[in-house]
Amino acid sequence: MISKAPIVFVVDDEPSVRKAISRSLGAAGLVVLTFASAQEYLESYDPNAPGCLILDLAMPGFSGLDLQQALAARGGAPPIIFLSGHAEVLDSVQAMKRGAVEFLTKPIEDIMLIDAVRNAVEKDHIDRLLHAELADIQKRQGTLTPREAQVFHHAVAGKLNKQIAAELGTVEKTIKVHRARVMEKMRARSFAELVQLAVRLGITFKAR
Amino acid sequence: MGLIHNVLSGLAAIGFEFGGSAPTVVKPRTKKEAGRHQNKLSQYERRQSERRIDQASEAARLGTWEWDVQRDEFWITNQGRALYGYGMTERIDFNRFLNALHPEDRDAVRKAVMRSREECGNFEREYRVVLPDSRVRWIATRGGVESAPSGKTVLMRGVSFDITERKQADECFRLVVESMPNGMALLKTDGRIILVNARMEIDFGYSRQELVGLPIEMLIHGYLHEHEPIACGGLLADVSAATLAKGREAIGRRKDGSEFPLEFSLKSVPASDSGIALVTIVDITARKRTELELERQRNELAHLSRVTLMSELSGSLAHELNQPLMAILSNAQAALRFLAHDTPNLDEVRDILIDIVNDDRRAGEVIRGLRLLLKKGEMRHESFNLNDVVRKVLKLMHSDLLNAGVGLRIKLAPDLPTVHGDQVQLQQVMLNLVMNGCEAMTSVAKADRQIVVTTELAADDSIRVSVIDNGMGIPLGDPERLFEPFFTTKAEGLGLGLAVCRKVIAAHNGRLWAMNNAGRGASFCFTVRAIAGGAT
Numbered sequence: 001m002i003s004k005a006p007i008v009f010v011v012d013d014e015p016s017v018r019k020a021i022s023r024s025l026g027a028a029g030l031v032v033l034t035f036a037s038a039q040e041y042l043e044s045y046d047p048n049a050p051g052c053l054i055l056d057l058a059m060p061g062f063s064g065l066d067l068q069q070a071l072a073a074r075g076g077a078p079p080i081i082f083l084s085g086h087a088e089v090l091d092s093v094q095a096m097k098r099g100a101v102e103f104l105t106k107p108i109e110d111i112m113l114i115d116a117v118r119n120a121v122e123k124d125h126i127d128r129l130l131h132a133e134l135a136d137i138q139k140r141q142g143t144l145t146p147r148e149a150q151v152f153h154h155a156v157a158g159k160l161n162k163q164i165a166a167e168l169g170t171v172e173k174t175i176k177v178h179r180a181r182v183m184e185k186m187r188a189r190s191f192a193e194l195v196q197l198a199v200r201l202g203i204t205f206k207a208r
Numbered sequence: 209m210g211l212i213h214n215v216l217s218g219l220a221a222i223g224f225e226f227g228g229s230a231p232t233v234v235k236p237r238t239k240k241e242a243g244r245h246q247n248k249l250s251q252y253e254r255r256q257s258e259r260r261i262d263q264a265s266e267a268a269r270l271g272t273w274e275w276d277v278q279r280d281e282f283w284i285t286n287q288g289r290a291l292y293g294y295g296m297t298e299r300i301d302f303n304r305f306l307n308a309l310h311p312e313d314r315d316a317v318r319k320a321v322m323r324s325r326e327e328c329g330n331f332e333r334e335y336r337v338v339l340p341d342s343r344v345r346w347i348a349t350r351g352g353v354e355s356a357p358s359g360k361t362v363l364m365r366g367v368s369f370d371i372t373e374r375k376q377a378d379e380c381f382r383l384v385v386e387s388m389p390n391g392m393a394l395l396k397t398d399g400r401i402i403l404v405n406a407r408m409e410i411d412f413g414y415s416r417q418e419l420v421g422l423p424i425e426m427l428i429h430g431y432l433h434e435h436e437p438i439a440c441g442g443l444l445a446d447v448s449a450a451t452l453a454k455g456r457e458a459i460g461r462r463k464d465g466s467e468f469p470l471e472f473s474l475k476s477v478p479a480s481d482s483g484i485a486l487v488t489i490v491d492i493t494a495r496k497r498t499e500l501e502l503e504r505q506r507n508e509l510a511h512l513s514r515v516t517l518m519s520e521l522s523g524s525l526a527h528e529l530n531q532p533l534m535a536i537l538s539n540a541q542a543a544l545r546f547l548a549h550d551t552p553n554l555d556e557v558r559d560i561l562i563d564i565v566n567d568d569r570r571a572g573e574v575i576r577g578l579r580l581l582l583k584k585g586e587m588r589h590e591s592f593n594l595n596d597v598v599r600k601v602l603k604l605m606h607s608d609l610l611n612a613g614v615g616l617r618i619k620l621a622p623d624l625p626t627v628h629g630d631q632v633q634l635q636q637v638m639l640n641l642v643m644n645g646c647e648a649m650t651s652v653a654k655a656d657r658q659i660v661v662t663t664e665l666a667a668d669d670s671i672r673v674s675v676i677d678n679g680m681g682i683p684l685g686d687p688e689r690l691f692e693p694f695f696t697t698k699a700e701g702l703g704l705g706l707a708v709c710r711k712v713i714a715a716h717n718g719r720l721w722a723m724n725n726a727g728r729g730a731s732f733c734f735t736v737r738a739i740a741g742g743a744t
Contacts, residue, residue: 085607
């Protein structure tokens with residue numbers, strides 16, 4: 001799914017603006033899909049479609065900020081570039097706090113918009129890669145037995161096998177076997193890699 | 209004077225004739241030819257008459273006298289002696305009579321008496337008497353002459369009475385008229401001046417002698433706001449047609465040719481048979497200057513409120529402008545990219561150019577609307593449809609309503625008659641009312657924010673526009689307060705919006721008012737008088 005071509009989604013209630021943005025980005029070789037309202041976009045929203053969203057701030061009914069919130073509630077949104085007829089400081093702060101990548105004011109040079117779109121698409125790409133990678137790591141983590149998971153946690157906390165064995169009430173040799181199994185299941189080629197995976201999984205190290 | 213008049217007619221009734229040569233009923237006291245019985249009767253009658261006359265004379269403070277010309281001796285009542293300051297037993301002859309008079313009046317009185325004797329006519333005169341204590345008293349005397357068949361004057365008789373008070377009042381009145389701060393002039397029916405007060409000399413720069421005889425149209429040259437001068441005699445003709453008692457504004461022309469604004473009023477003076485009119489003139493230069501200044505201030509105020517309104521609208525205007533600008537820029541840059549291709553798609557470029565032209569026109573319209581709204585100037589007069597005004601404003605406010613999250617419902621009556629006035633001013637009123645409506649709903653949940661704008665034909669040939677919001681409503685108390693200048697409920701408001709709106713609507717012969725709705729929110733309505741029969 002990551003291999004799909006990124007799409008620039010444009011949501012603006014003004015037909016002439018929609019058409020012009022679509023043309024300008026299209027001329028730069030980008031794939032553009034336009035929507036006249038936030039509702040229209042939400043109806044055809046596909047979380048798996050890569051790309052970014054160019055969103056008009058002021059629209060009748062469902063505003064740009066409303067759409068941003070609705071997408072966040074659905075658990076994730078493409079990177080959002082806000083376009084506003086006039087820069088309202090409060091709106092821009094709110095938009096950025098909620099994770100917008102850009103807040104641009106109309107009229108905007110195509111170069112700047114294209115740059116913003118490229119950055120946003122790049123970010124989306126990375127987000128999706130990271131997301132997929134994390135999903136893979138989580139999948140590997142899921143294959144660990146409870147005992148292996150315990151060893152995983154203790155090991156990345158920097159404990160020696162002897163210490164782990166004492167804590168879990170077993171012998172050092174058994175721990176060694178578990179540890180090798182963990183390295184194998186997590187596909188870590190070194191202890192350093194295992195620690196990195198633990199970080200990605202958000203495992204906290206209880207220092208004693 | 210009423211009493212005196214009664215007494216005089218009373219005297220006439222009992223044979224006391226003032227007029228000329230007709231033989232009198234009252235016979236000379238010295239006559240002895242009459243029979244005894246008759247004499248007795250006539251003596252009785254005479255005593256009765258004399259008593260009546262004495263009583264009446266005393267009541268009227270009349271001095272009755274009779275002058276035996278041959279013997280040059282006056283018989284005169286005590287009342288009369290007191291009037292002239294004579295001693296009670298003093299013998300009075302014509303010289304003594306003349307000497308009691310004010311030196312300036314003696315000659316004229318003497319001549320008048322002579323003339324009466326020559327013509328056997330009535331004597332009627334007002335003159336001053338200098339009393340022994342040097343006080344001056346005004347006396348009026350009316351009398352008649354009785355002649356012998358030979359034509360020789362036998363005697364004169366008459367009455368004198370004190371008119372000092374009246375004379376003083378007359379003088380006082382003359383002084384009052386003279387010192388009036390307004391110009392006054394008496395006119396003959398042909399419009400020529402016969403009498404003026406001092407103010408007229410000051411206002412018009414003519415001397416009193418020059419003014420008398422001048423046609424009034426030389427001074428009141430033309431009506432204000434009308435370019436035609438008034439034709440000679442035209443002023444009074446206008447007046448008799450309209451019986452103008454109310455003041456009318458006109459242009460005054462001074463002797464040196466300079467002009468000034470004045471207000472005059474005319475009144476016919478009923479006392480005179482020859483149809484005299486009194487014209488009163490007020491120099492209104494200062495008032496006109498104040499009016500101009502007020503007008504200027506009103507325009508300034510309207511401008512200020514427009515500018516305030518604009519700054520409130522600026523976000524919306526930026527949006528309205530930036531939309532087409534955005535489209536133009538994107539389109540143009542897209543076109544440049546297309547043209548950079550080896551085989552440019554010219555059809556695509558043509559489409560783009562058409563869109564650019566359209567968006568540019570749209571931006572131009574926004575700017576034009578803005579400039580019109582901000583323009584400082586006098587009221588324009590044009591015919592238009594109120595629905596267009598409503599539509600234009602709502603279009604301009606489109607993004608404001610969006611930003612405020614306000615829903616809009618428009619119910620415009622079809623086939624509205626044309627109205628006459630200043631479109632832009634009415635747009636400003638609409639703008640104010642809709643913006644106020646939006647602001648009244650800031651504390652209302654977004655889903656409930658709604659403005660309804662309606663136009664409809666009202667009963668009295670006017671068109672009513674209503675802006676109905678769903679907000680907090682008008683604070684308790686008099687809704688009229690909203691229209692007072694500098695009354696505001698907004699932190700940044702100047703409080704001029706509604707005050708100016710009301711002035712604008714009044715200038716369109718309409719009414720602007722506010723009221724709370726039965727449910728929630730308030731309605732602001734205004735009417736504008738339609739042009740009769742002017743459907744659009």
